Amino acid sequence: MSLADPGFPNDLTRRIVHVDMDAxxxxxxxxxxxxxxxxxxxxxxxxxxxxxxxxxxxxxxxxxxxxxxxxxxxxxxxxxxxxxxxMSRYKEVSAEIREIFSRYTDLVEPLSIDEAFLDVTDNKLGIEYGTEVARRIKADIRRELNLTASAGVSYNKFLAKIASDWRKPDGLFTVHPDRAQDFIDALPIEAFWGVGPATAKRFHEMGVTCGWELRLKSFTELTDRFGAAGALFYKFARGIDSRPVRPFRERKSVGCEETFSEDVRGYAELERRLAAIAADLAGRMSRHDFRGRTLTLKIRFADFRTLSRSVTAPGSFGDERGIFAAAKKLLGAVEIPQGGVRLLGLSVSAREAPRAAPEATLF
Incomplete structure (x- = not known):
């Protein structure tokens, strides 16, 4: 089956590199x-x-x-x-790695402190092949920083990311367009982007264990079962991923959490800890000029079971008092098991556009 699909753009000429630092x-x-x-x-x-x-x-x-x-x-x-x-040391080293990336392209999208996508289609050194760019970046990191990285190369982000895991550590793997479909067909379903243990279980219930079996499912069947994620799975099974490498990513949420030295039992003590977390979160939001409409409470119990509860407000969360009041209601609706709680966390998402500064007037 051809990788081309009339319903979706699929530029096979792109050269995307995913670099992932090893441990x-x-x-x-x-x-x-x-x-x-x-x-x-x-x-x-x-x-x-x-x-x-x-x-x-x-x-x-x-x-x-x-x-x-x-x-x-x-x-x-x-x-x-x-x-x-x-962490301060790791951030320093991450900045040094980022400087190496910038020698080759300005189209760098960090995913975390230790991995990033690079679009090297039109790179600064005029290197024709993405594999050669990746090889030089790995060599620079080893020579200058005495660290190893693994890299994946392909024509889109989905395949480049999977490729970077293929020969870890210190690996380099390229998925060429003319071999991409065979590569995808053989992938276990757990290797697909966005498929965690719960989603993998649902796929297994559908009789889907690999990319080839995923490709047999229709667009309607996947979207009915998985919603918007189903549309992505449909495209990924066909090697389609038109998402660009975005150098600047908008912050979508702000959060903080605390793991307790001893399991906490009783709502009164949990509320006291929650108040401190709410204060910390409000401070972080202020520093990032962030306000959002959805507040999420994360709870991890002594047996490591984790659940989350969310509320979306008509206005936005931004101040400590409003965050704590909503978080306390969410906590009150959760039944605390006898073993107690080992972690509490709060986050705010569904960002509200930053407020514009008032216009200056002459009089």
Whole structure:
């Protein structure tokens, strides 16, 4: 089946690179501290309430992964070394990586502190092939920063991102347009962008386990089942992704959360903690000149079950008092289990346009 589709634009001449730093936080720590090189390390807190932020590649064969409770990580790898994170340091290194990207193109869209998309179709050095641009970027990062990155190259963001995971660590993989459909057909459904465990389960219930089986589903069937995401899945199964690389992304939400050193039981104490989080959130929103109409409460229980509750207001959330009042109502509607709560978080989304400054007058 041809990758061309009359219903959707699909420019096969684009050259998109996705660069993903390998075990970024852990790699920076091993680079800066030679005694940690070659040893299994985890960036995070070692106490029983801690969570692994990043695990080095020496720790991963033991099953240690990001977001894993620290106690579980130590059980899997007793020789694991925990290192406290240094976010300010990681931001410094991220800025150095970004400077390397800028030598090749100004069309850089950061996804997080350690990964980004680059549109190198018309790059600054006039290099014809995206694979060669990716190879040079990887070499610059290794030579100048003593770190490794993996890169994926293709004609759209969907395929470039998947390709960057294909040969980690220190990998480089290109999905050419003439081989893209075979590549997509063989992908497990879990590899598709936007497919987490819950969505994968729904696909399995439909008899969809790979890209080829996904491509057999009609546009109507997918959108009826998954809504707007179904339209994306329909396109991705055909190698279609017309989203541009956007150098500047508008902030869509502001949030903060707190993991408690001890499980918190009882609404009175939870409300006290929630008030502090609301104050922190209001401060962050003020610094970012952000107001939004939807407030979301995140709760993680002692058994690691996580739920969220949201409310959308006719006006907007911006001040501490309004945030806390709405958050308290959301919390009051949640039944707290006997084990208590280990984490509370708040975020505001559905951004309201920043208020324009009043016009100056002459009189």
């Amino acid at each position: 970024f936080f852990a790699s920076v720590e091993q680079r800066d501290r030679p005694e940690l090189r070659g040893r299994p390390i985890a960036v995070g807190h070692a106490d029983r309430r801690g969570v692994v932020a990043t695990a080095s590649y020496e720790a991963r064969p033991f099953g240690v992964r990001s977001a894993m409770p620290s106690t579980r990580a130590m059980q899997l790898c007793p020789q694991l070394i925990f290192v406290e994170g240094r």
